[in-house]
Amino acid sequence: MNKIEKFLSRNIFPVFFKLFPLKRKTIVFSSFGGRNYSGNPRIISEKLQKGELDYQLVWLLKDTVPDILPKGIKRIKSDSIFSAYYLYTSKFWIDDSRKTIVYKKRKSQIYFQTWHGTPLKKIEFDAKDKLSKHYLKYAQNDSESISYLLSGNNYSSKIYPNAFRIETEKILNIGTPRNDQLIKERKSHNESIYDKRIINILFAPTFRNDPRDNGLSQLKKIGFNLLEDYFHLKGQEVNFLVKFHPNVNSQLAKDRASLDYMKHHSIELVEDSILLEHLFSNIDLLITDYSSIFFDYSLLGKPLILFNYDENKYAEERGFYIELSDLPVPKAQNADDLINVLLFQKEKLLNSSKALLEYLVNYENGDSAKKIIELIVKEDN
CATH class of the missing domain: 3.40.50.12580 (CDP-glycerol glycerophosphotransferase, C-terminal domain)
Known part of the structure; x- marks a missing residue:
């Protein structure tokens, strides 16, 4: 990846794009830092498509990821000028891992952090002594941007506030989309x-x-x-x-x-x-x-x-x-x-x-993706 482009997309371009009008009907998805088209974001994305709702769906992916996106979804190279543009002009973000952002989301943007599993091992700020300062800086900006954090069980819901340094009120006890099919x-x-x-x-x-x-x-x-x-x-x-x-x-x-x-x-x-x-x-x-x-x-x-x-x-x-x-x-x-x-x-x-x-104390009941889409529609009005 071009290191200069990566630096500019994280440190310079967002300053300008945060001044642009928000695209109320645009949702930006990412999974594991753009390494996959997978997980909770994929399930939500595909359910949105099947529902034929009037949203533009954008996926941030690395060049190495095969071109497997369904027809109608826009693919954007992660850590590029265009990824910065869509991140800071789209109304909604949906991710399942930390965003490597220098600038937090805009006040009126909505960020669904779906995470990628129930934690057995200590994670994030609970494991800060084992993580780099560089990562923790990104993690702090990510946490301060989160609007909603999904949880699949009460055990996780007790861990997340301290691990992510977020308010308990931001945790959605509605299960996780990738487990709906299970x-x-x-x-x-x-x-x-x-x-x-x-x-x-x-x-x-x-x-x-x-x-x-x-x-x-x-x-x-x-x-x-x-x-x-x-x-x-x-x-x-x-x-x-x-x-x-x-x-x-x-x-x-x-x-x-x-x-x-x-x-x-x-x-x-x-x-x-x-x-x-x-x-x-x-x-x-x-x-x-x-x-x-x-x-x-x-x-x-x-x-x-x-x-x-x-x-x-x-x-x-x-x-x-x-x-x-x-x-x-x-x-x-x-x-x-x-x-x-x-x-x-x-x-x-x-x-x-x-x-x-x-x-x-399980919260999974098979309709997590549906509930998230309902919340997106609600936040959009």
């Missing part, structure tokens, strides 16, 4: 993993600061052979999938050892482009460590296991909001523990999602 797909799941002929297991570890602790190291700890043998003895087939953190996925092309290991064990690698709400519908059992995706997955009512093999080290590295022992879900610290959960904690495993949602 609510609609939730079934009674009469057939448990103990009765199914084919089991789809997703292993979704988050990243560690030390690169040596990612990829192959994580794969070897779970004991795929033991799990496969367990299900085979019961006359069941098992398909293994792995969803690494994007920070790990981006390095896999150089990690031949991990790729060879997955190929040898017939493990399918889930790409970052796969929407989690689509992936989850085909998964029968989730095994993860400290990735917040297990909060979303629980909305389907399916079993999950926390694989916290390095809990003490990771807690010191990142910090948790709660003790993992407080969560009402099965936990394992090695491959043998995983088998023991399957053998001796059947009831707890099968009820893990329901128990977790009760613990969180």
